[in-house]
Structures are given as C-alpha cells and as structure tokens.
Amino acid sequence: MTTKQTIVTTNDSPLFQVSASFVQHSLPGLSAxxxxxxxxxxxxxxxxxxxxxxxxxxxxxxxxxxGDKYTLPTRFIHSIYPAAGAQGEFSTALPQIVLKNAVKLPWIRTPYYHQEPQIRTHAYPTTNPTGKYDDDKASWLFIMVLSASDFDGTMPRQMVKKGTVADLIPDTMTVRSLGKAAPGKMPATKGYSSFSYVFESGETQPAGTELDPGVGYDGTDPISFIDIPVGLFAKLAPTIQDLRMMSHVRSVRMDNKALADSDVIDPEGEYAVMMANRLPQSLPTSELDNPTPGENPKGANAAMVVSLEYLECALRGYADTSYFKSTIQTNPKGFVRLVVLTKWEFTSYQDTSFEFVTLLEHLNERVPDEDDPESTPLDDPLMRLPNPPSYSQPTPAENTVQTMLSLGYVPMNHLTRVPDVTANGAEPIQTVSWYRGPLAPFVVPADADGPLGGGVQNSTVAHMVYSADALLKFDPDVGLYDTSYAAAWQLGRLMALNDQSFSTAYYQWQRSRVYSLRAAYEMDSVTQPFAPQREVSFALHELTKTRSGLPTDTLLQSAVSSLVMAAQTGGDNE
Structure with a gap:
C-alpha cells in the first residue's frame, strides 16, 4: 500500500491566510x-x-x-483536534490545539537566533485611513505530525524519551544544575540540541561554556524529547514565514454560550489556536478489514507540540553555507533533538462516505449510475427521506410501512441491551425497530399518560426515568419497538454529562445525598432502644464478679454475648 502525507506551506496554500475574523497574535508585554x-x-x-x-x-x-518552556500544562489546553484516541476520516484535517488562559504563550518566546525583526504597524490603504495592522510574529511552538512510517514501523510515541534539561546540552558544555555547572548529556558528535544558538552560523561556543537553561529552570528539571533524523526534519520543518501564519487568536462571545446561573465570565473570551502543517497519514477503507499481522496500523498518527526556540538556523529556508547544512544535515547520524511539550494520538481512515459533498450527491440515490447511461438525476431533489412505497392492494403489514414512513419513521437495526435469557444465551438480541428524529411532519400532541407526561396530571408524582430502556414503546400490532424517545433520552444524558458545569454539580449533589442518607441511617441506628438499663447493669455486675481468674478474650466474649442478649430483649429504660 502506498501512503502519502502532505506538507502544507504558506508558499503554495491559502490555508494559513489570516481571516478578518481572527486576531493575528497577542503579544506579551515582555518576552520570557x-x-x-x-x-x-x-x-x-x-x-x-x-x-x-x-x-x-x-x-x-x-x-x-x-514562561513555560519545556512542558505545556494541561490546564492551558482547551481542546485538541482530532481528539486523543479518535478514529475517523481525518485525511483532510490539519491537527490543531486550542489554548485557554495562555493566549500569549505561542509568542512569549522566539524561533530566531539573531535579532528578531521588529514588529511594525502599518496603515491600510486610503479606503480605510484609520485602520492599522501589525506585522505577523513567528511562533516558537510547532505541531509536528508523525506516523510509524516515519520511523520504519516504530510508533512515534516509542521514540519519545524522558530526561532532564541536561539532555539538551552537548557534552562539551555545561549547564547550571542546582546552582553549579554540570556537564551536558547529549553527545555532540551525533547531532545537536534544541539550543541551536550553540551552533550559530557555524560558530560553536568554546568547550566548557555554561549554558543557561532559562529563567526559573534548572539543568535537572524533567523533560520529554524526541530525536528526529535530519532528513525527516528537513521535510517537516516549517519556514519562519510558516510560523508567522500557523498560530492566531480567536475571540469568542462567551455570553452566547450555555452557562450555569452561578458562572461569572467575561463577555468575550480569547483563545490561542495553533495548527500543524502536515496532513495525517490515512488508511484506505479497503484495508480496514485486512490489516497486516504484526504491523502498526498505517492510519495511526501522533501530534506533538515541540519547541523551535532559537532553531532559526535549522528551519527550511536556511542558507546552503550554514553550519546546519554543511555539518549536521550531511551527517548520516545527524538528528535534531526537540523538546516535546505535549502529545496525543489518533487514527485516520481515508473514508469519504460521510463527507458533506458525498452525502448530497447520494441523496435519495439520485446520482447517475456510470454503468447505466439511462440513469439520470431527478429534478429538484429534496433533502428528505424517500417517498413511501405505493401498493395497489396493500396488506396490513404494507399499510403499516406506508403509515410509519409517511410519519417520518425509518426502520433501524436495534441491538438490545438485555440478552435473550429465555434461550439461555448471553448475546444481545439483534432486531429491527422504528426510529424518528426530533423533527416530525405532523403536530405531536402532548400525551399525559405517556412515559414523559406532558399534559395536566392529577398526580404530583413525577415520571422518573432511570434508563433509556424505560422509554422504549412497543407496538403490539406489528411487534416492533419505537426507540425515538429512548434515543432522545440517551442523547440528552450524554450532552448533559459532557457539560462540565452540570456534571460537576450533579456529582456533588449525588455525593451529598449519599452522605445525608448515610448520616440518617447512622442516626436511626444509635437512637433505637438498645437495652433496658437493668439488663446492662446486670451483665456488667456478672462480669465484675467473675473478672478474676478469667482470660481477657473470655471476658470480651462474655461481655459481647451479654450485651447482645440485652439488646434482643430491648425495652424502655428502667
């Protein structure tokens, strides 16, 4: 099988053009x-x-x-796409990550080694004399998309290693560790580290030079890193121009979102958005059912947020006379060691059956059949279910089918949750049931006697639904279930639990109810009549008389037996 992953750049793709609805960047007052x-x-x-x-x-x-330099705290990650562990058709999706409460993070550091160009402000043409815009600023963060094919079948996560900041420093130099200078741990003869200023324009620092791990950091701080072969890095690395367009800020109106009554938010929220420059490797649908034994799935991808701080000399677009070109890239064992701030994995299938265009083209099977030249699409196709079949002399079953289809129902495969216990089997029952979505081609009257109520009820007892199965409606005339309400209940339940504010409040309510019931049970236990005072006094008196000469365990057994007997004859205290 031949797989292909595309590198997207600003030179030949409009994907990274800044939209007017986006903010170019959010610059910090001072860089780290x-x-x-x-x-x-x-x-x-x-x-x-x-x-x-x-x-x-x-x-x-x-x-x-x-400023964060070696890790990306999870509290800053608002969302990622594709989601971690997701499986689906992502062959045309550029992985991305959205940051919250860290809107300035992509620009708090720089990929430049030399003096970074000054951000200048420009005025728009005379058509908008008051409008101004700034130069784009390159981000130091980069989402690198990798697959097993990049490492001869080895999964990218297996290439990530744990270490310390000292693993980024060549062994010919030192790094501040616990207030002292300690030698670096990276063999300088095999490649170079993310501290590319060590190799500025072919000029290396003198041996023994102490490098600064950064403000607030130490050479012993833990990190994760990955060694990328120089040939692969040369293909994946963006240019400085790419990095200027691969991160932006998105402003969102928060007051339009569902919020709890107790939530206090700013009316407008800002999020930093970063995207990759490589499409994921995707496995064709034809090979989903025939994987090669012993091989990693070719649709498995890893997205890693890596640091390109000071790596200007190694990014695409460097001069042919640069140190990286002449010394590192020509080294068969050369590599680029990158800090991995965070990572996630997903699986992509090259399946276009659910693309929007495909769904429209195949709506009601109205696409011309290439094998049948006489097949032509219908005029004005409607986005609706197929028309019910027409029978000249319909049977009762055919009448039912016509009626249900006209009411918006469709037959769906239904795998029951409860197995068929009458047949002594453990497998769920495979059947067919009716389903209708929330939109109906008729007025749905309120049913006071239905499972959800809806009308004026004489009883004050609420209709409690504890599972979706309670809302399955059985039609004895045709022997089929209607799963519409059950599916709606389950969908609402999942949406509610996906709401963090609701699910947190719900969990706290459940826990408080458990504590209340437990406290009430304990209080009820201790307030029950235990034993008449006379019986307890008698038991203690008997133990006192026989205390001498008896082992301790015998005394305890006698005491417990006496108290139990007294409890069994409980009554009013005397």
Missing amino acids: GKYTVTAQQKIDDDEGASVTNGALPVVSHSFGVE
Missing part, C-alpha cells in the same frame, strides 16, 4: 528571558548648569520573566 534596567539621573539648574557636577552614578537592576 533576562532583562536589565539601567537608570542614570542628572540635575540641572534653571540656566542648564549641572548641579550634580555631571551625571550621578548608574543604577542597574536585573530581573527575569518566566
């Missing part, structure tokens, strides 16, 4: 790193003469700005 503020004061009199006999001494103050 070290800073020094220098101040010098000079005082002049009214005539401009120096009162301080020149400038006063220079005062300097150094400080650092921290």
